[in-house]
Amino acid sequence: MDQSLFQFLPEFDPRHAKPEKACIKKLMFNDYGDKIMSSNNEGSLFVYQLDCQSRQMNKVPIFSLYENVDSKISDFDLVNSDNLICTISQKQKTVKVYDTLLPYSFGKQALAMEFKLKEATGNLVLANRRKQTLYTFNGRTGAMTELDMRKNLNVVNQYQLSKSEEVTAVCLNSREDTLVTGYKDGTVKIHSVDKYYEAVATPQKQLYQRESIDAFPLSGGKKGVVQRIKIHRGGLYASSQSGYLKLLRPNV
Secondary structure (H helix, E strand, O other), X not given: OOOHHHHHOOOOOHHHXXXXXXXXXXXXXXXXXXXXXXXXXXXXXXXXXXXXXXXXXXXXXXXXXXHHHHOOOOEEEEOOOOOEEEEEEOOOOEEXXXXXXXXXXXXXXXXXXXXXXXXXXXXXEEEEOOOXXXXXXXXXXXXXXXXXXHHOOEEEEEEEOOOOOOEEEEEEOOOOOEEEEEEOOOEEEEEEEEEEEEOOOOOOEEEEEEEEEEOOOXXXXXXXXXXXXXXXOOEEEEEEOOOOEEEEEOOO
8 A cells, every 4th residue: 555556557666656645545436336536645636447347457547636737635525426526635725526537637628616715725525415515624623615516616605613623534424414523632523414503603604513422532641533434334433543443323
């Protein structure tokens, strides 16, 4: 994994890989299981075609975004079942939607939509297919922005999820009506994306919070930073930066 999926690129010599940069950061499949998408710590993203019968992966990516082209992708998600992906760049303060069926070039034919984050940077992005919206998260401030894909990524709402703790992980359930967020202090919160209320002390709206779980409490003077959260067959799982994995709730 040290050489990431860069090792399959014909023009790249894996002996020159830098493990601290080329390590895979995120990996996901499309809904059909015949494409695999990966991003690395260098900020690049690749899409590979899989042969489900032979269980072989094409060594040349069918779509790629390099660091020098898209300036360090912080996170990405699959917008539909197959070809549309959304990315967020913390450095550029942008959210973009790409059609991976089109070849990316300097002409940017594959770029379908783009939104500039004016007020703050963003480090996480999540697509809600049911609502046809994107959620962008400014981890440091605990803020979340909802963008409407049907209106060229216009801002729908802005929410304040946390006032003091950094958002480090996010996921939706299969019905896409429940949002789960993980924080730097080891807390996991469960929200309803269809319910919110107006807060008096802040201009941002507040999502209705169903539950707050102290998943990885302070231990030995170290915070149990939530690294990943996932809902699988109704169960809520979370992992910490210190290497722990827990089933937090059997049914969410």
